[in-house]
Amino acid sequence: MPLDSSVSHAFSDAERAAVYRAIHTRRDVRGQFLPDPVSDEVLARLIHAAHHAPSVGFMQPWNFLVVRSPEVKHRVHAAFAQAHAEAATMFPDDERRQRYSALKLEGIREAPVGLCITCDRERTGPVVLGRTHMKTMDLYSSVCAVQNLWLAARAEGIGVGWVSIFQPEALQAALDIPERIVPIAYLCIGHVSHFHDRPELEKSGWLPRLPAEELVYFDRWGQGDGQHPLACQLAALRS
Amino acid sequence: MPLDSSVSHAFSDAERAAVYRAIHTRRDVRGQFLPDPVSDEVLARLIHAAHHAPSVGFMQPWNFLVVRSPEVKHRVHAAFAQAHAEAATMFPDDERRQRYSALKLEGIREAPVGLCITCDRERTGPVVLGRTHMKTMDLYSSVCAVQNLWLAARAEGIGVGWVSIFQPEALQAALDIPERIVPIAYLCIGHVSHFHDRPELEKSGWLPRLPAEELVYFDRWGQGDGQHPLACQLAALRS
Numbered sequence: 001m002p003l004d005s006s007v008s009h010a011f012s013d014a015e016r017a018a019v020y021r022a023i024h025t026r027r028d029v030r031g032q033f034l035p036d037p038v039s040d041e042v043l044a045r046l047i048h049a050a051h052h053a054p055s056v057g058f059m060q061p062w063n064f065l066v067v068r069s070p071e072v073k074h075r076v077h078a079a080f081a082q083a084h085a086e087a088a089t090m091f092p093d094d095e096r097r098q099r100y101s102a103l104k105l106e107g108i109r110e111a112p113v114g115l116c117i118t119c120d121r122e123r124t125g126p127v128v129l130g131r132t133h134m135k136t137m138d139l140y141s142s143v144c145a146v147q148n149l150w151l152a153a154r155a156e157g158i159g160v161g162w163v164s165i166f167q168p169e170a171l172q173a174a175l176d177i178p179e180r181i182v183p184i185a186y187l188c189i190g191h192v193s194h195f196h197d198r199p200e201l202e203k204s205g206w207l208p209r210l211p212a213e214e215l216v217y218f219d220r221w222g223q224g225d226g227q228h229p230l231a232c233q234l235a236a237l238r239s
Numbered sequence: 240m241p242l243d244s245s246v247s248h249a250f251s252d253a254e255r256a257a258v259y260r261a262i263h264t265r266r267d268v269r270g271q272f273l274p275d276p277v278s279d280e281v282l283a284r285l286i287h288a289a290h291h292a293p294s295v296g297f298m299q300p301w302n303f304l305v306v307r308s309p310e311v312k313h314r315v316h317a318a319f320a321q322a323h324a325e326a327a328t329m330f331p332d333d334e335r336r337q338r339y340s341a342l343k344l345e346g347i348r349e350a351p352v353g354l355c356i357t358c359d360r361e362r363t364g365p366v367v368l369g370r371t372h373m374k375t376m377d378l379y380s381s382v383c384a385v386q387n388l389w390l391a392a393r394a395e396g397i398g399v400g401w402v403s404i405f406q407p408e409a410l411q412a413a414l415d416i417p418e419r420i421v422p423i424a425y426l427c428i429g430h431v432s433h434f435h436d437r438p439e440l441e442k443s444g445w446l447p448r449l450p451a452e453e454l455v456y457f458d459r460w461g462q463g464d465g466q467h468p469l470a471c472q473l474a475a476l477r478s
Contacts, residue, residue, distance in 0.1 A: 044472030
């Protein structure tokens with residue numbers, strides 16, 4: 001068991017830079033998966049990282065459903081395909097609808113591993129420390145597990161894509177997940193040919209990156225200050 | 240603009256270890272805050288990291304409300320205190336109720352910076368790529384921003400505590416957040432005397448760390464396999 005002092009010693013500049021590198025080069029991967037298998041050793045490190053996410057009341061509400069069966073991947077893909085076709089009809093203007101349909105949005109069948117991260121809302125009983133007033137906190141814990149895994153994967157050179165275009169019930173049916181268990185994320189995981197330099201939706205002009213300094217308020221909602229040193233620092237980081 | 244090749248080059252062993260170190264030594268800080276100010280330079284790097292979280296449809300639904308005013312902190316603390324008193328009455332047995340009341344669960348007034356990360360569900364209109372079928376995806380994007388910030392903060396030697404014991408409406412009132420904006424997390428941020436070696440709720444015996452290998456299923460819900468190489472790797476990482 002490490003002592004507090006060893007846990008607490010400062011990160012070196014190089015260590016700090018590595019953490020920022022993982023954060024800033026993490027990508028949602030859809031089309032760059034290679035067929036090379038992901039070893040159980042690497043996958044275990046990724047799941048171990050996810051399992052060390054923060055969880056409300058130390059509830060650890062997650063499960064990790066590992067999909068390697070081509071048959072199961074095809075069932076998951078069919079659930080995606082149905083929702084994707086429905087989604088295309090929802091965009092009000094033609095141009096947007098066509099651009100949406102042309103996007104590559106998932107690698108369910110190509111990625112060697114699928115991973116569904118779930119939330120068991122009843123894991124530790126009805127009263128959960130920290131969830132008494134914000135009822136969604138357990139769902140958020142499982143999301144933190146997703147993000148931990150995603151950053152660890154980036155450091156391993158492994159790509160991750162989060163597919164959310166499913167009717168939740170269809171995804172549950174494809175994976176035999178009971179009704180009471182919430183599927184949080186279906187992740188496509190695998191080695192990749194490369195990582196894009198910027199998010200694909202940004203590169204393709206779907207939406208622009210917002211200037212972070214415009215999203216900052218001070219002490220009360222709506223109180224921005226473009227001249228505040230924090231805003232200036234954020235603007236400087238942007239370029 | 241970096242080329243794909245530079246974004247894609249592999250992390251060194253030391254870089255990879257640094258990312259895992261941030262993941263495994265990140266703590267929810269309640270009682271170790273020091274009064275030293277957090278510089279705008281560091282805070283900007285943290286918010287920049289949060290702003291580079293994944294977001295559904297590249298929606299970037301978050302805002303960052305920075306609280307440094309003691310008066311506003313007191314309003315936030317009053318909202319916490321009311322919910323905390325209510326929460327204590329919810330635990331069914333006496334022993335649990337007393338243990339809950341004795342726990343230090345927040346550093347709202349001590350931490351030099353408070354930061355509320357929110358979700359604007361209407362930011363890019365009613366139809367959002369990737370949110371058509373899983374309506375909570377935008378909330379999850381803001382949670383990913385929280386986790387990015389938390390890990391970046393650990394690498395900076397900065398402690399973060401997520402306070403969730405609020406009536407959301409009371410937190411909104413304390414910060415003048417409009418009804419349509421969802422407060423996702425109120426974070427206490429500051430330099431710390433030390434980081435605990437393990438999560439405080441684990442150390443205090445509130446709940447144990449679950450064995451990760453027992454949370455893994457293969458190809459369908461409920462299909463565990465304690466002898467699978469992945470399960471064995473996870474058990475080995477535990478010790």
